[in-house]
Amino acid sequence: MTGHLDTATAAATRPALPRPYLVWLAGTRASLLGAAAMYFALGWAASAHGGAMAAVVLTAINLPRTILLLLGGAVGDRFGARRVMIVGDTVTAALVLAVVSFHVGPRSWLLVMVAVVIGTVDAFYLPATGSMPRRLVSKEHLPRALAMRQAGGQISSPLGAVLVASAGLSGAALVDAGTFAVVLVVLLCVRLAFDVERSSREESLLAGAVDGVWLAMKGSVLRSALLLTAAAAGFLLPVMSLLNPLLAREHGWGAGAAGLVAAGQGVGMIVVSLVVTRRGAMSRMGIGASVGLCCAALGIAAVATAPASGVAGAGGIVVGAGSGMFACHIGPLLLTSVPETHLSRMQVLLTLVRSLALVVVNNSLGVFAEVGTATTGAAVCAVAVCSAGIMGLASKPLRGLRRG
Numbered sequence: 001m002t003g004h005l006d007t008a009t010a011a012a013t014r015p016a017l018p019r020p021y022l023v024w025l026a027g028t029r030a031s032l033l034g035a036a037a038m039y040f041a042l043g044w045a046a047s048a049h050g051g052a053m054a055a056v057v058l059t060a061i062n063l064p065r066t067i068l069l070l071l072g073g074a075v076g077d078r079f080g081a082r083r084v085m086i087v088g089d090t091v092t093a094a095l096v097l098a099v100v101s102f103h104v105g106p107r108s109w110l111l112v113m114v115a116v117v118i119g120t121v122d123a124f125y126l127p128a129t130g131s132m133p134r135r136l137v138s139k140e141h142l143p144r145a146l147a148m149r150q151a152g153g154q155i156s157s158p159l160g161a162v163l164v165a166s167a168g169l170s171g172a173a174l175v176d177a178g179t180f181a182v183v184l185v186v187l188l189c190v191r192l193a194f195d196v197e198r199s200s201r202e203e204s205l206l207a208g209a210v211d212g213v214w215l216a217m218k219g220s221v222l223r224s225a226l227l228l229t230a231a232a233a234g235f236l237l238p239v240m241s242l243l244n245p246l247l248a249r250e251h252g253w254g255a256g257a258a259g260l261v262a263a264g265q266g267v268g269m270i271v272v273s274l275v276v277t278r279r280g281a282m283s284r285m286g287i288g289a290s291v292g293l294c295c296a297a298l299g300i301a302a303v304a305t306a307p308a309s310g311v312a313g314a315g316g317i318v319v320g321a322g323s324g325m326f327a328c329h330i331g332p333l334l335l336t337s338v339p340e341t342h343l344s345r346m347q348v349l350l351t352l353v354r355s356l357a358l359v360v361v362n363n364s365l366g367v368f369a370e371v372g373t374a375t376t377g378a379a380v381c382a383v384a385v386c387s388a389g390i391m392g393l394a395s396k397p398l399r400g401l402r403r404g
Contacts, residue, residue: 017145020190021136025149027186028129031089034179041173042115049108060115061122066355068123069348074208076344081128081135082187084344088125089184092118093177130347134335135192143281143332150327151273209345216349220397221286221337225330226353228289228398231388232326234357235381236293238365239300239319240265243381246374247303247312257309261316268299268320269327276328286398288329293389296322297382304378333401 039061046057076084095117137145216222240262248258282288299318306312338346369377392398 015141017141017148018137020192021133021145024132024136024186024190025145027183028132028149031179031183034176038118038173038176042111042118046108046111049111053108053111057111057115060112061119064116064119065122065126066352068120069127069351070209070213070345071205072124073127073345073348074205075124076128076131076347077341078205078208081131081344082192084124084128085132086184086187088121088128089180089187092121092125093180093184126351127344127347130350131335131343134340134343136190139332139336142335143285143328144277146331146335147273147276147281147324147328150324150331151270151277209348211342211345213349215338215342216346219337221401222334222346224392224395224398225286225289225334225337226349228293228326228388228392229330229334229350230353230357231384232293232296232323232330233354234361235384235388236296236300236319236323236326237354237358238362239303239378239381240316242362242365243369243374243378244303244316246369247378248309250374251306251309251312253309253312257312260309260313261303264313264316265320265323268317268322269324270320272321272324273328276324281329281332284399284401285329285333286392286395286401289326289333290389290392290395290398292322292325292327292329293385293392294322295325297386297389298322300378300382300385304375304382333398337401 042057042061043054046054072084095114133142133145133149216226244261245255245258248254248261251257296319299315299320299322302315302318303312306315334346334350335343365377365381368380
């Protein structure tokens with residue numbers, strides 16, 4: 001009983017997160033809503049021109065983003081994340097306002113042009129914004145800060161889709177411009193709490209990008225953490241986006257059941273994120289991330305073998321809880337294990353690892369599910385995620401790493 005009281009007292013007396021971080025977080029969550037609406041609107045408008053054009057527009061976002069990411073991380077570490085974000089917000093707001101002002105409608109050439117600019121800006125913006133929590137919050141409070149950020153990001157995509165359905169491309173563009181203008185004002189007003197060291201100006205940007213990759217390869221903690229991230233991205237994320245609809249069809253449940261499982265995952269992630277925001281993360285972050293993967297594996301197995309949609313929904317909650325626990329521990333682990341001169345470049349590697357794993361495993365699972373069954377594909381994912389969690393628990397560098 002005394003232990004419970006001590007825990008409750010510690011949670012109640014834990015200092016609030018810094019006000020500059022909360023202001024910045026509110027602004028970025030607003031911009032995330034605008035960006036989600038714009039991405040959805042571009043895909044929806046492009047689909048009116050056929051599937052080939054829709055694929056071209058999505059590729060026009062992802063291709064420049066992927067090609068320029070390493071350079072974007074080096075630029076963020078060289079010139080400062082705040083400065084890069086200010087430029088990115090200005091360019092994005094000006095672009096989407098121009099789209100609305102010209103009144104040319106959702107023509108294919110315009111959609112491709114907008115997509116290319118957005119993908120290019122993202123290549124520089126995403127590494128910068130990913131490193132900002134470390135520049136605004138102390139290492140001690142970083143797990144709570146990132147957990148709050150994760151909880152706020154769960155509702156952006158569905159709200160973005162609703163916005164596009166009611167306002168169309170022009171309305172989504174106006175909202176996107178407005179949210180980026182809000183972030184621009186926030187960035188101009190908020191001052192960084194920590195004077196993070198920048199990379200050397202004597203080093204070329206290309207050499208700086210390569211140095212970020214080399215740092216991750218030679219560091220045992222970073223290398224192990226990135227491998228865990230690749231496993232989570234490759235075998236955990238596709239469960240909801242790819243296998244969940246296939247499982248629902250295979251069981252004859254319909255779209256409502258698939259939506260129930262996806263909603264359960266969102267609920268699980270939000271609950272765990274809020275708990276970590278309130279009480280903090282585990283002191284051994286590597287163990288917390290690994291246990292999260294093992295928990296998610298149990299949820300995947302429950303979804304795959306569920307006899308009814310309600311049971312699958314409960315399994316979705318477990319998947320979300322495990323995913324949330326993994327994310328709330330792996331993010332702070334990576335940000336606190338990398339030198340301050342490489343914060344943006346670490347975000348680049350994190351993004352590339354996720355993207356590469358998704359591209360490879362998504363296509364493999366799609367073929368596997370078509371040749372075999374979605375249930376078997378989900379079982380493979382459960383085994384792979386559980387194995388990754390066990391390997392994380394067995395990894396000496398991750399197991400021995402303590403917060404702070």
